[in-house]
Amino acid sequence: MTESYxxxxxxxxxxxxxxxxxxxxxxxxxxPKGLHHLVYEIVDNSVDEALAGHCKNIQISLNxxxxxxxxxxxxxxxIDKHPRxxxxxxxxxxxxxxxxxxxxxxxxxxxxxLHGVGAAVVNGLSEYVVATVWREGKVHVQKFDRGIPDxxxxxTTDNQKRRGTSITFKPDTQxxxxxxxxxxxxxxxxxxxxxxxxxxxxxxxxxxxVEPHRVETYKYDGGIREYVAYMTRxxxxxxxxxxxxxxxxxxxxxxxxxQWSSDVYNDNVLGFANNIRTIDGGTHLEGLxxxxxxxxxxxxxxxxxxxEGEKNFSGExxxxxxxxxxxxxxxxxxxxxxxxxxxxxxxxxxxxxxCVSEKLVEYLEFHPDVLGAILxxxxxxxxxxDAARRARExxxxxxxxxxxxxxxxxxxxxxxxxxxxxxxxxxxxxAGGSAKQGRDRRFQAILPLRGKILNIERADDRRIYGNTExxxxxxxxxxxxxxxxxxxxxxxxxxxxxxxxxxxxGSHIRTLLLTFFYRYKRDLVDxxxxxxxxxxxxxxTIGGGRNVEVRYCFTDNQKxxxxxxxxxxxxxxxxRFKGLGEMQADQLWETTMNPATxxxxxxxxxxxxxxxxxxxxxxxxxxxPRRQFIETYGPRLNMADLDI
Ligand code: 0RA
Numbered sequence: 355m356t357e358s359y360x361x362x363x364x365x366x367x368x369x370x371x372x373x374x375x376x377x378x379x380x381x382x383x384x385x386p387k388g389l390h391h392l393v394y395e396i397v398d399n400s401v402d403e404a405l406a407g408h409c410k411n412i413q414i415s416l417n418x419x420x421x422x423x424x425x426x427x428x429x430x431x432x433i434d435k436h437p438r439x440x441x442x443x444x445x446x447x448x449x450x451x452x453x454x455x456x457x458x459x460x461x462x463x464x465x466x467x468l469h470g471v472g473a474a475v476v477n478g479l480s481e482y483v484v485a486t487v488w489r490e491g492k493v494h495v496q497k498f499d500r501g502i503p504d505x506x507x508x509x510t511t512d513n514q515k516r517r518g519t520s521i522t523f524k525p526d527t528q529x530x531x532x533x534x535x536x537x538x539x540x541x542x543x544x545x546x547x548x549x550x551x552x553x554x555x556x557x558x559x560x561x562x563x564v565e566p567h568r569v570e571t572y573k574y575d576g577g578i579r580e581y582v583a584y585m586t587r588x589x590x591x592x593x594x595x596x597x598x599x600x601x602x603x604x605x606x607x608x609x610x611x612x613q614w615s616s617d618v619y620n621d622n623v624l625g626f627a628n629n630i631r632t633i634d635g636g637t638h639l640e641g642l643x644x645x646x647x648x649x650x651x652x653x654x655x656x657x658x659x660x661x662e663g664e665k666n667f668s669g670e671x672x673x674x675x676x677x678x679x680x681x682x683x684x685x686x687x688x689x690x691x692x693x694x695x696x697x698x699x700x701x702x703x704x705x706x707x708x709c710v711s712e713k714l715v716e717y718l719e720f721h722p723d724v725l726g727a728i729l730x731x732x733x734x735x736x737x738x739x740d741a742a743r744r745a746r747e748x749x750x751x752x753x754x755x756x757x758x759x760x761x762x763x764x765x766x767x768x769x770x771x772x773x774x775x776x777x778x779x780x781x782x783x784x785a786g787g788s789a790k791q792g793r794d795r796r797f798q799a800i801l802p803l804r805g806k807i808l809n810i811e812r813a814d815d816r817r818i819y820g821n822t823e824x825x826x827x828x829x830x831x832x833x834x835x836x837x838x839x840x841x842x843x844x845x846x847x848x849x850x851x852x853x854x855x856x857x858x859x860g861s862h863i864r865t866l867l868l869t870f871f872y873r874y875k876r877d878l879v880d881x882x883x884x885x886x887x888x889x890x891x892x893x894x895t896i897g898g899g900r901n902v903e904v905r906y907c908f909t910d911n912q913k914x915x916x917x918x919x920x921x922x923x924x925x926x927x928x929x930r931f932k933g934l935g936e937m938q939a940d941q942l943w944e945t946t947m948n949p950a951t952x953x954x955x956x957x958x959x960x961x962x963x964x965x966x967x968x969x970x971x972x973x974x975x976x977x978x979p980r981r982q983f984i985e986t987y988g989p990r991l992n993m994a995d996l997d998i
Contacts, residue, residue, distance in 0.1 A: 362439050369451040370501040373478035377529055380475045386956075389530050390540055392476045396424045396521050399473060401548060401629065403428035404555045405683070409518070414545065415560040416536050421482075421524035430489035431519050433507060442507055444487055444496060448477045449503065473521065477501045479530075480523040488516045500526060538568065543960050546572050550584070551629050551681055553577030564911075578679040582611040585622060585963065586677050588970055589615035592731060593724040599713035606702060607683040608709040610642065614675045614728055619735075620873070621673035626681040627689075627697040633880045636690070636697025638682045641706030643669050646676075649714055654729050667732045674735040682706065693881075761826035765790045767799040776849035777830060778887065778947070779803055781863045784935030789853065791939035792947055799847065801830050803863075824870065833875050840877035850878070851954065853887040853946065855933040868957065868965035876959070884957040889934055889946045895927040896920065906945045908953070 359367075373380055381388040381395075393414065403409040409428035416422055432443040439446045439453075446453045451474050477483045478501040487494040493512045497504040525534045538561050545557040549572035556573035574580040579596050592614040600609040625632045625639045632639070650672045654660040660667070688698035718725040760766065763786075769775045777799040780786045786802025793800060803823050827833070832846040852867050854860035864886065871879050878884060890906035892913045897903055907913040920926060931937055937945075946952050 360440075366449045367502075369474070370449070370478040373451070373475050373501070374529065377479055381479070384530050385532055386537070386540075389525055389534060390536065390544075392479065392523065392525055393422055393424070393536070393541060394544060395476050396422075396473060396523065397545075397548070398629070399521075400424060400426035400428065400519070401552060401555070403519075404552055410554065411556045411558070413558045413560070414541070415562055416538065416541075417522070417562050419524065420534055421522050422536065423520060423522040425518060425520035427516070427518040430487040430494075430517055431485070433487055433489065433494045442494075442496075444485055444494065444507070445503060448473050448483065448485060448496075448498060449501065450474055474501075476521075476523055479526055481526045481528075482524050484520075484522040486520040486522075488512055488514075488518050491515050537955075540956075540958070542570055543958055545570075546960075547631070548629060550574050550578055550581035550679075551626060578609055578611045578681055581624075581679045582613050582677050585624075586613050586615055588967055589677075590617045592616045592675060592727045593721070595721075595724075597714065597717055597724075599710060599717075601709040601713070603705045603709055604701065605685050606705045608638075608680070608706050609682070610678065610680045610706075610710055612676060612678045614731060615677065616675060616727075616731065618675040618677075621670070621675070622677040623673070624679045625697075626679070627702075628683055628687050629681075630689070630695065632689075632695050632697050634691045634693065634696035637699055637701075637703040638680055638697050638706050641703040642678070642680050642710060643673070644703075645707045645711045645714065646672050649711060649718070650729060650732060653718060653725055654732070657729070659729055659733065667736060671732040671735040671739070672728075675731055680706070759829070761801070761822075761830055763802055764826065764830045765793075765795075765800040766830075767793075767795055767797050769797045772845050772848050775799065775847040776851055777801055777847040778851045778853045779827065779867065780853045780934065781855065781860065782933075782935060785853070785855070785933065788935060788937055788939050788942050789947070792941075792943035794943075794947075798947065799830070801826060803827075827870075828874075831878075833878070836874050840875055840881075842881070845878075845883070848883065849885055849954075850883055851885045851887050853889070853934065856889055856891050856931070857933070860933075865965045865968055868962045872962040872966045876962075879957055879962040880959050882956055882958075884962070885954040886957060887946050888953045888955060889931065889937070889942070891931060893929040893931065893941070895929075896924065898925060906941075 377384050377388065381391045397412065397414060400409060400412045403426055404412065406428075409426045411427045413425045414422065431447055434443060435441070436443045436446040436453075439450060441449075452472060453474065477498050480498070481500065482504075483498040483501075485496050485498070491512055493510050495508045495510075496506065527534055538559075542559055545559050549555065549557045554573065554575050554577075556571060558569065558571045561568040576583070579598050582596050597612045598610070600607070602608070623639065623642075625635060625642075627636065627638060647667065647669045651660065651666045654667065682697070682702060684697070684699055684702060686699070690696045690698040767775050767777075774797050776797065778789055778793070778801070780789045780800055780802050783802055783804060786800060789800045789802075803826070830846065831850055832844040834841060834844055850871075852864055854863045854867075868879075868884070871884055888908055890908050891910070892907040894905045894907065894913065894916055895902060896905065905916055907916060917926070917928075934942065934946075944951060
């Protein structure tokens with residue numbers, strides 16, 4: 355093409371070079387998190403278009419060649435000449451850092467924290483990008499090679515006259531050196547969340563890498579109301595309607611859905627700012643908590659349920675049994691904290707307070723029965739607290755001693771740096787033995803768990819702390835008491851890895867453990883410290899003598915593919931692992947424990963909530979959901995195993 359570079363082109367090249375040199379600065383890491391982040395980045399642009407009211411459908415597909423395609427039916431990224439760069443807006447958005455955030459003007463960008471770095475960053479970190487825009491009866495296509503335009507816009511007529519944008523990108527293996535494999539479940543969870551948060555927008559997610567292709571579609575016309583309904587679907591409601599409000603004030607949109615359940619004794623508060631889950635809280639949650647506490651105390655005083663001289667409800671009393679989703683959209687969000695998941699904008703506190711207050715008071719005045727039921731629950735919570743405190747104090751004095759020493763059966767690692775250390779929770783002594791032999795003792799600890807883990811729901815605090823298995827976990831991991839706030843600096847390992855057999859019993863134990871973590875220290879799950887090890891199901895030994903080749907399979911599909919791919923008459927031996935205990939130490943290391951070769955599944959809060967739900971359904975008092983569950987999934991769980 356041309357001879358010399360313009361200053362704009364030089365800036366573009368320098369920008370992309372910096373992105374490729376320091377990807378962590380833009381996407382956090384080049385590990386799986388950063389890799390998945392690329393998809394969110396592109397999807398967020400389409401979500402912005404949906405928030406602006408121009409797009410209803412977003413399709414995401416994982417393609418067979420490892421690329422991802424995100425297609426929407428919005429207005430299409432403009433292809434006219436951009437005033438600053440002299441290139442099309444499309445090319446500008448894909449090559450100029452920070453250009454994406456500016457286009458469109460107004461509206462709410464889903465940008466914040468690590469998000470919002472824009473399509474140019476994804477382009478810079480991709481082996482190739484193909485951008486397609488359908489607009490004004492034409493199809494416009496442009497390709498990019500590691501961020502650099504590979505030719506100009508190619509324009510053809512579009513007989514279908516469709517509208518929209520499609521971006522295909524293939525993450526660059528030169529950048530993502532630890533792997534470029536997307537995990538369907540991880541992405542699916544995020545798309546479900548986005549579907550709940552953006553009422554009426556349909557997300558279709560297809561995996562073209564597997565046969566048969568997998569497709570899931572999410573669309574919730576009820577938005578966060580359906581989110582709350584989904585989370586409380588197996589609980590007993592204290593009131594039938596989900597209380598919902600949405601209001602805009604000073605350009606901040608507040609949306610909130612609440613429901614109390616009678617058979618729940620903690621709270622479940624999910625906060626979002628610009629579609630980002632704010633696990634570290636922030637001003638929107640402070641505003642919400644303040645208004646709830648104040649409102650119910652005012653009503654309780656007015657109804658003389660709390661009399662003069664008596665103390666107020668605390669926030670915890672009022673929120674007992676509450677499931678709430680609050681989602682705010684802020685024009686200029688400030689995200690704070692190490693993980694950028696805490697909303698900082700001070701003005702949001704008051705805006706949430708006044709928006710929620712107005713509608714909540716109105717709702718409660720019109721629904722005195724709901725008000726009465728919530729006040730009654732708060733009252734019981736307050737009374738229960740006094741009794742619980744006395745029990746806890748007893749336990750605390752006793753446990754201070756017991757908790758000070760590490761459990762005897764813990765095979766600890768040598769490292770004292772939690773950042774690099776991990777602990778495997780292994781069921782049974784024989785598996786524990788293999789794990790101890792197979793591990794790298796420098797940074798891997800093993801805690802064998804024997805017997806059935808306590809059903810924490812029915813147990814009071816004294817029994818929890820008295821259970822040796824649970825006590826061992828609490829002390830080894832460094833969880834502290836249930837009522838203490840999560841303290842990351844006390845954690846002894848950055849990763850807690852559940853290593854159970856790949857069978858039904860293994861999955862029972864996993865459900866119990868996840869439920870334990872979910873209820874005892876939800877922060878541990880929320881902050882991504884819990885993982886599940888993936889042991890292989892089969893070993894196939896192909897050939898013999900010097901040319902022997904060993905393949906491990908983690909799914910039936912993999913096994914079938916390998917066996918079907920063998921040459922005729924090729925000899926092979928086939929072994930099915932019935933449990934971890936059957937594996938030799940070196941096999942266990944190689945397939946399941948060695949960080950270089952293993953696959954770990956990081957547990958999300960949705961996974962843990964699902965475990966909690968399964969647990970509730972199977973153990974809870976309500977017969978109907980249990981019957982339905984067993985009809986759907988078959989009587990796979992043997993209740994007798996569960997020590998309840
Ligand atoms: C700004 C203006 C216009 C479209 C978009 C942004 C847009 C961006 C993306 C990114 C992914 N999908 C998108 N869809 C639309 C168009 C303004 C106009 O047509 O007048």
